[in-house]
Amino acid sequence: MAIIITDECINCGACEPECPNNAIYEGAEDWRYSDGTELSGDIVLPNGKKANADDDQEAVDDEVYFIVPDKCTECKGFHDEPQCAAVCPVDCCVPDEDVVETEEELLGKKAFMHGE
Numbered sequence: 001m002a003i004i005i006t007d008e009c010i011n012c013g014a015c016e017p018e019c020p021n022n023a024i025y026e027g028a029e030d031w032r033y034s035d036g037t038e039l040s041g042d043i044v045l046p047n048g049k050k051a052n053a054d055d056d057q058e059a060v061d062d063e064v065y066f067i068v069p070d071k072c073t074e075c076k077g078f079h080d081e082p083q084c085a086a087v088c089p090v091d092c093c094v095p096d097e098d099v100v101e102t103e104e105e106l107l108g109k110k111a112f113m114h115g116e
Contacts, residue, residue, distance in 0.1 A: 002072040002099040003082050008092040009064035015084035015093060016065065021113060023071035024084060027064045030056040033071065038115035045070055046109050069099045071113065076106040 005015070005024075016024045022036025032054060033039045039053035049070065051057075060066035067084065074082045085093040101109070110116070 002069040002096045002101070003067050003074060003084055003093050004069075004096040005061075005065050005067055005084070006092040006094060007064060008090055010090055010092075011064055012089060013065065014087045014089065018083035018087050019067075020075060020078040020083070021071045021073055021110070023068045023073075025059065025066055025068070027066065028059045028062045030059060031068055032056060033113075037071070037113040039113060046105070046112050067093075069096065070109075072099075073106045073110045073113075076103055077110040 011027065013026070016026070018024075019036075025031045033043060033045075033051055034053040037053070041053060042050070043053050044050050047070065057068075060068060079086075082093065085091070
């Protein structure tokens with residue numbers, strides 16, 4: 001499952017540089033699928049969603065840092081554990097019960113984003 005950042009976030013920013021998929025953004029910041037990935041132009045995500053990787057997408061949260069579920073792989077294929085959770089000083093990076101994915105799906109998402 002993807003990781004989410006709860007409202008307990010203190011906006012320290014420790015998590016953002018740790019994400020190998022550039023899936024973490026500061027509150028109210030627009031984001032793109034192409035940020036930190038090999039994606040560009042019109043894409044169809046592994047979950048079937050269509051998008052343009054270079055278009056700005058609306059922020060997921062306006063108040064605290066947020067994780068884009070479509071870009072989060074729980075660091076599978078990069079690290080043994082989600083790095084955002086490992087560095088968070090207030091333990092607010094937790095599994096998102098609403099976005100459950102298998103390890104195979106997470107690794108497939110990683111391969112898709114990074115051109116593997």
